Amino acid sequence: MPLRFNKDHCIKARIVLLFLVLGICGISISGCQLNNEVETKENFIPKTGVETKENFIPKIEVEIREDFIPKTELLGYDNNIEPFSFVVISDPHASEPVREGYEKFGTARDKFRLCLEEINKMRKNDDPEFVLITGDIHLWAIKDLISDFDLPVHVIAGNHEKKEHRKELRDFFPDDFKKNGKESDYYSFLHNKVRFIGICDVASSEHVGHLSSETIRPFGQSEWLEAELKKEEKAKVVFGHVPPEPNGEDKNMWLSRNDSLFFNDLIERTRPTVMFFGHQHIPKKLKVSGCDTYVVRSSSWNFRDLPIGFLFVSFQKEGVLIKDILFK
Ligand SMILES: [Fe+2]
Numbered sequence: 001m002p003l004r005f006n007k008d009h010c011i012k013a014r015i016v017l018l019f020l021v022l023g024i025c026g027i028s029i030s031g032c033q034l035n036n037e038v039e040t041k042e043n044f045i046p047k048t049g050v051e052t053k054e055n056f057i058p059k060i061e062v063e064i065r066e067d068f069i070p071k072t073e074l075l076g077y078d079n080n081i082e083p084f085s086f087v088v089i090s091d092p093h094a095s096e097p098v099r100e101g102y103e104k105f106g107t108a109r110d111k112f113r114l115c116l117e118e119i120n121k122m123r124k125n126d127d128p129e130f131v132l133i134t135g136d137i138h139l140w141a142i143k144d145l146i147s148d149f150d151l152p153v154h155v156i157a158g159n160h161e162k163k164e165h166r167k168e169l170r171d172f173f174p175d176d177f178k179k180n181g182k183e184s185d186y187y188s189f190l191h192n193k194v195r196f197i198g199i200c201d202v203a204s205s206e207h208v209g210h211l212s213s214e215t216i217r218p219f220g221q222s223e224w225l226e227a228e229l230k231k232e233e234k235a236k237v238v239f240g241h242v243p244p245e246p247n248g249e250d251k252n253m254w255l256s257r258n259d260s261l262f263f264n265d266l267i268e269r270t271r272p273t274v275m276f277f278g279h280q281h282i283p284k285k286l287k288v289s290g291c292d293t294y295v296v297r298s299s300s301w302n303f304r305d306l307p308i309g310f311l312f313v314s315f316q317k318e319g320v321l322i323k324d325i326l327f328k
Contacts, residue, residue, distance in 0.1 A: 058104035062118065063307070063326040067285070070319040075271035075291045077319070078234040082192045085126055085314040088239070089115055090134045090278030091158065091298035095141035101305045105327065108300045109141050115299050115310050116149055118325060126312060126323075130191070134278035134296060135202070135241030136160040139168055146172075156198040157185060158241040158279060159206055163215055166204070179224060185216050188228050194273070194315065195233040199225060199240035201255055202279070209242025209255035209279075211263070222262065229270035235315070236272035243277035243295050246288050253280055264289045274313075274320055282306065283324065294322065 071077040089112070096108040105111045119128060130151050135158025139146075146153050154176055157166050166185055170177040176187050176198070185200035200221065203213035211222050229236060245254035248261040255263060267275075268289035275293040283297035283306065296311050312323040 058106075060105070060114070061328045063328055065324040065326070067322040067324070068319060069274070069292055069322070072319075073292075074273050074320065075267075076234055076236060076273050078193060081194070081235060081315055081317065083314070083316050084192045084194075085128045085312065086191075087119055087122075087128045087131045088134060088276045088294070088296050088311040088313060089131060089299050090276075090296035090310070091136040091281060091300060092133065092138065092142065093136055093160065093298070093300040094138040096138070096300060099301050102301055102308065105308065108138070109145070111300050111308055111327075112142050113145055114327065116145060118310075118327075119151070122312065126314070128312060130154060132156075132196070132198075132239050132276065134158070134239055134276055136278065136298075137169075139165065139172060143172065154189065154196070154198065156240055157200050157202065159202045159204060162204045166200075166215070166217075179218070182218070184218060186221050186224065190233070192315070193233055194235040194237060195228065195231055196237045196239065197225065197228045197272075199238065201240045201259070202242050207242075207253055207279075209240075209244075209259065211255070211259045225263075226266055226270075229266060229272060236270075238267075238272050238275040240275075240277055242279045243275075243284075243286065243293065244288055246286050246293075267291050276311070276313075292320075297324070297326075 092112045093108045094112050098107055105114060119131065122128060128151065131153045133153065133155040135156055137155055137158065138160060155169060155173060157169055161169060170183050176189065177184055178187055186198055188195055188197045200216045201209045201211055203210050204215040212219060242255050244263045245251055245260040248257055248264060250257035254260065272291055275288065275291055276296055278296050278298065280295050281298045281302045284295040286293040286295065294311060297306065297309050299308050299310055302308065307326040307328050309324065309326040312325055314321040
C-alpha cells in the first residue's frame with residue numbers, strides 16, 4: 001500500500017524535528033561552555049589511586065628546544081659579562097600524587113627528582129651554577145632533595161604557599177629572604193654582576209597576582225622593586241610566580257590589572273634583561289614592555305597534557321641562550 005501523509009502525520013513529523021533541533025542545540029551549547037571554561041587549577045584536580053608497578057623504570061626521552069636572544073635585542077645587557085648559566089624550575093607541586101596523563105613519571109616528588117638528575121647530567125657540558133624555583137613548590141615534600149643537591153637553590157612563593165609555608169621558605173632559605181637585614185618574602189641577589197630580583201607577587205590561595213597583600217610581608221614591595229630595578233647593574237633578571245599581563249588587561253591567572261600597568265611601566269623605564277614566571281602551566285614566551293619574558297612549563301603537569309620539564313638559561317658574551325628541556 002502506498003504511504004499517504006495526512007495532517008496528523010505532518011504534526012508528528014514537526015514535533016520530532018523540533019526535538020531533534022533542540023537536542024543538537026543542547027549538545028553544541030554544552031560543548032561551547034566546556035571550551036570557554038577558564039583554565040584554573042581547580043578544574044584539574046589530580047586523580048589519586050593510579051598504580052605504578054614496583055621496580056618499573058619508565059623510558060623517558062629528553063627533548064631540547066633552543067632559543068637564542070642576541071644582546072642587541074635584549075632591553076638591558078652588560079657587554080663585559082662573565083658568562084654563566086642557571087636553571088629555572090616552576091610549579092613542582094611536590095606533594096601531589098601520581099597524575100593522570102603523567103603516570104610514567106611517578107609522583108610530583110619523583111618528577112622534581114627527575115629534574116635534579118637531568119641538571120646533574122647537564123653539568124658535564126653546560127655547567128649551570130644555581131637553580132631558581134618560581135613558586136607552588138610544596139617545600140615540605142622535597143626539603144631532603146634540595147639539601148642533598150649540590151647547587152644553590154633560590155625560590156619564591158606561589159599561591160600554594162600559605163602563610164605558614166612562606167615562613168617555612170624564609171626559615172629554609174635564610175640568606176635569601178631578607179630586605180635590609182629583616183625577614184621578607186621578596187629579595188634580590190647578585191651573581192657575576194647580574195642582579196636577580198625575586199618578587200612575591202601572589203596572595204596566598206588567590207590565582208590573580210598582587211604586589212601587595214596581607215600575606216606578602218613586609219608592605220612596600222612596589223617601592224622596593226622600583227629601587228632594585230634602578231640599581232647600577234646593567235643586566236637584571238626578574239623572577240616571580242604570576243606573570244604580568246602584557247597589555248594590562250583584567251584577567252584571571254595574571255597579575256591584577258593595576259599591578260600589571262604599574263609593573264609594565266616600570267619595566268619600560270628600567271629595562272631589565274629577561275624575566276621568568278610560572279603559575280599558568282602552559283609555557284609561553286612574551287614581550288612585556290619589550291622585555292623577553294618566559295612563562296616556564298611546570299615540572300609536574302601542564303594544561304593540554306603538554307610535556308613537563310624546565311628551562312636552562314645561559315648568559316653569554318653575545319646574548320642569552322634559553323634551552324627548554326622537555327620530558328617525554
Ligand atoms: Fe600558582
